[in-house]
Amino acid sequence: xxxxxxxxxxxxxxxxxxxxxxxxxxxxxxxxxxxxxxxxxxxxxxxxxxxxxxxxxxxxxxxxxxxxxxxxxxxxxxxxxxxxxxxxxxxxxxxxxxxxxxxxxxxxxxxxxxxxxxxxxxxxxxxxxxxxxxxxxxxxxxxxxxxxxxxxxxxxxxxxxxxxxxxxxxxxxxxxxxxxxxxxxxxxxxxxxxxxxxxxxxxxxxxxxxxxxxxxxxxxxxxxxxxxxxxxxxxxxxxxxxxxxxxxxxxxxxxxxxxxxxxxxxxxxxxxxxxxxxxxxxxxxxxxxxxxxxxxxxxxxxxxxxxxxxxxxxxxxxxxxxxxxxxxxxxxxxxxxxxxxxxxxxxxxxxxxxxxxxxxxxxxxxxxxxxxxxxxxxxxxxxxxxxxxxxxxxxxxxxxxxxxxxxxxxxxxxxxxxxxxxxxxxxxxxxxxxxxxxxxxxxxxxxxxxxxxxxxxxxxxxxxxxxxxxxxxxx
Numbered sequence: 454x455x456x457x458x459x460x461x462x463x464x465x466x467x468x469x470x471x472x473x474x475x476x477x478x479x480x481x482x483x484x485x486x487x488x489x490x491x492x493x494x495x496x497x498x499x500x501x502x503x504x505x506x507x508x509x510x511x512x513x514x515x516x517x518x519x520x521x522x523x524x525x526x527x528x529x530x531x532x533x534x535x536x537x538x539x540x541x542x543x544x545x546x547x548x549x550x551x552x553x554x555x556x557x558x559x560x561x562x563x564x565x566x567x568x569x570x571x572x573x574x575x576x577x578x579x580x581x582x583x584x585x586x587x588x589x590x591x592x593x594x595x596x597x598x599x600x601x602x603x604x605x606x607x608x609x610x611x612x613x614x615x616x617x618x619x620x621x622x623x624x625x626x627x628x629x630x631x632x633x634x635x636x637x638x639x640x641x642x643x644x645x646x647x648x649x650x651x652x653x654x655x656x657x658x659x660x661x662x663x664x665x666x667x668x669x670x671x672x673x674x675x676x677x678x679x680x681x682x683x684x685x686x687x688x689x690x691x692x693x694x695x696x697x698x699x700x701x702x703x704x705x706x707x708x709x710x711x712x713x714x715x716x717x718x719x720x721x722x723x724x725x726x727x728x729x730x731x732x733x734x735x736x737x738x739x740x741x742x743x744x745x746x747x748x749x750x751x752x753x754x755x756x757x758x759x760x761x762x763x764x765x766x767x768x769x770x771x772x773x774x775x776x777x778x779x780x781x782x783x784x785x786x787x788x789x790x791x792x793x794x795x796x797x798x799x800x801x802x803x804x805x806x807x808x809x810x811x812x813x814x815x816x817x818x819x820x821x822x823x824x825x826x827x828x829x830x831x832x833x834x835x836x837x838x839x840x841x842x843x844x845x846x847x848x849x850x851x852x853x854x855x856x857x858x859x860x861x862x863x864x865x866x867x868x869x870x871x872x873x874x875x876x877x878x879x880x881x882x883x884x885x886x887x888x889x890x891x892x893x894x895x896x897x898x899x900x901x902x903x904x905x906x907x908x909x910x911x912x913x914x915x916x917x918x919x920x921x922x923x924x925x926x927x928x
Contacts, residue, residue: 463494463583464894465617466602468590470499471507473621473851475569476526476878481887482572483529490887491580493894496613497573498585498604500622505569508623509875510562511656514687515751518876520551523561526879527568535575542567555750561875593618595844596814617846617890624804624853626650631679631800635792638709638777643793651680651688651801662695666797670700674796681708685801686752689759692799693770703771705791709778712756713867715747730867738863745858745868803827803870806853819844827855827871833885846893848886856882 467474474497481487487495497504516523527536539545544564548556576582585604592603602613628648635641642648657665669676678688689704713734716722722729722742729735729742736744748756758766759774775788792798803826811819820839822829830836834850837843850856855871858864862881864872873882 460612460614461494461496462614463496464492464615465490465495465619465890466600466613466615467495467497468602468618468620469622469851470497470501470504470569470573470584471621471623471851472509472565472875473873473878473882474499474619475505475507475565475572476875476880477619477621477883477886478572478576479526479532479568479879480883482535482576483531484887485531486887486891487576488580490891490894491576491582494583495576495580496583496585496615498588498590498602498613500587500589502587503566503570504584504586505573506566507562508656509565510559512558512562513658513691514558514655514684515555516558516561517683517749517752518555518874519553519750520548520556520561521553522876523548523556523564524552526565526876532572535571536568538571539564539568565875590620590622590809592810592812593620594812594814595819595847598845600846615846616893616896617848619848619886619890620808621849621851621854622807622809623851624652625807626652626800626802627805628800630805631798631802634709634802635679640707640777640789640792642795642798646792646795647797649797649799651678651684651799652804654799655684655688655691657691657695659691659695662692663699666692666696666701667699669796670696672796675705675791675794676701676797676799677705677707677791677795678799678801679707679792680801680803681706681710681712682746682801682803683748683752686748686755686759688799688801689772690751690755690765690767693765693768697768697770701770703773705773705775705788705795706759707775707777707788707792709776711776711779712760712774713743713747714753714756715744715749716742718742733867734865736863736865741865743865743868745864745872746870804853806849806851821849824857825870827853827873830854830856831885832856832859833889834882835886835889846889848889850882850886851878856885 467477481490544567547560548564573584577584588604588606590602591605594601600615600618602615602618604611631648678685689706714727718740719731719735719742734743755765759772764771775784775791777785777788806828813819822837822839828836828849834848834856835843835845836847836849852873855873857871858868
């Protein structure tokens, strides 16, 4: 099937081998779907030289789940032989030793990278899966219910035709998204304010943070964090820890809705004095309070400190909480003033999906419909375009895309965002996509050449083509 030709055809392409893409592969392997899925060819495309690593290991924060949740992603009889080498892995034993506490996300990333390497080696050897490393997806064209995935490796281009495309290339934080969200509330930043991405800052060490913020602190500039999620409170903690010795005394957190705390049960929440709605804030399946939208573990401790004492207890840095939506008018005005006076504003308002250009066959762009927290998709991660048309065969459920709440799986009714996370990627989030892909790969691709427009564009731009044969080796 994979010859030296200008195009390659396969049943499915998995674009991105980070936590979401590998969650899809793990889940398909353990539930027995992968052999059928790979029958007509399965190609995994990843920009990294070491597919399967993702960026989890770069974050300097605590996970929002206990270690056993991540171990559960590996705990399946079908994967026992694949993961047997992990018995000798220091990364595995570090997470096992933290089974009932939240481990550092960097250590979770290290374990999942090792596990992913074992899985990729296994499926290449046993199911002829191809792994194209150091390869970037440059464009996706939707043509008559199939996809042309244009990729580039070392300056050479190739097109892959497929019926199904699982596309999770990570998330990004677009400053325009923050500015638009603030404008919708009647809020704005000063013309001189600098917007920082929490995604970048959360990967910095204390020393790097001090160096990065030195000009702001030396000039007496004010720092405001916008958001109310786990990452926002992790960001406050990292800034306090790294910058208190450099002169940081206070910060402001502007959040649109109420800060919510997570509890394992309504009884525990009541015992701690936490006030919640017994209907809207409680998951009817698990009985947990703020199961999807509440702060957990380290972020929960930081949130409690700030709510109760107005400061981050470990470091003594003051934090002013200002609710800009559904709050008192006085808080809104203070939030407006704080944003206008801030030198640095840290964006912690979620992610948008990192996507290559998506196009229809006529060359016009495909715009995916967005909702709060991600894309407007069905339970398999299949999105709608801006006209309301479903792009069957395309599946996105990773960071920045997410999935809507499924009542069968449970969540508090008050949560209206999108769900994503490592355990979800390995279970519920990828499950619907696996079912859909398995059904579609049974229908063969039609015999069709790549439209001449695509070929001529690359010739005119002097973009050479490459052939995939040398990328079929194990990674």
